[in-house]
Amino acid sequence: xxxxxPFCKSxxxxxxxxxxxxxxxxxxxxxxKDFGVFTTDKQEKILSSFKMMKIHYKLDSKEYKFxxxxxxxxxxxxMDSYILSVHNxxxxxDFTSLFDNFILVLLNQFFIFDIENTxxxxxxxxxxIEIESDxxxxxxxxxxxxxxxxxxxxxxxxxxxxxEKS
Ligand SMILES: [Zn+2]
Numbered sequence: 001x002x003x004x005x006p007f008c009k010s011x012x013x014x015x016x017x018x019x020x021x022x023x024x025x026x027x028x029x030x031x032x033k034d035f036g037v038f039t040t041d042k043q044e045k046i047l048s049s050f051k052m053m054k055i056h057y058k059l060d061s062k063e064y065k066f067x068x069x070x071x072x073x074x075x076x077x078x079m080d081s082y083i084l085s086v087h088n089x090x091x092x093x094d095f096t097s098l099f100d101n102f103i104l105v106l107l108n109q110f111f112i113f114d115i116e117n118t119x120x121x122x123x124x125x126x127x128x129i130e131i132e133s134d135x136x137x138x139x140x141x142x143x144x145x146x147x148x149x150x151x152x153x154x155x156x157x158x159x160x161x162x163x164e165k166s
Pocket of ligand 1: 031
């Protein structure tokens with residue numbers, strides 16, 4: 001199955017790895033943009049310097065918030081949902097053992113670093129992701145697109161599908 005370009009949705013993409021720069025990633029053969037470009041070093045740095053991540057999205061008028069926090073060497077996950085003005089407050093989960101794989105999936109399968117910022121308003125569906133590491137804060141704000149739709153479904157599984165009935 002070919003990987004879909006996050007920019008133009010083309011399936012005409014190819015993967016590459018560069019021996020010199022040690023970079024690997026994908027290139028879209030239609031819009032010519034690269035995506036999911038990393039080195040192993042860069043990924044390890046993202047994991048080791050991690051402090052906090054917030055994912056906040058609204059889809060079909062249901063709103064979800066996920067906050068991952070690093071406390072000492074532990075990663076905690078806090079989830080909240082807002083459905084028909086009902087706030088659901090979930091217990092904090094120890095996410096430490098899942099954390100590395102989780103972040104790598106976000107980087108390499110949902111291409112969160114390649115999200116293009118678009119204007120959003122609170123009345124429509126939106127997706128906001130914020131990652132704080134030792135050096136910087138990355139914030140992406142976007143309307144729901146192909147990968148963000150998939151990512152919101154992926155995140156929803158963490159809640160256990162509990163609020164599926166509306
Ligand atoms: Zn493309």
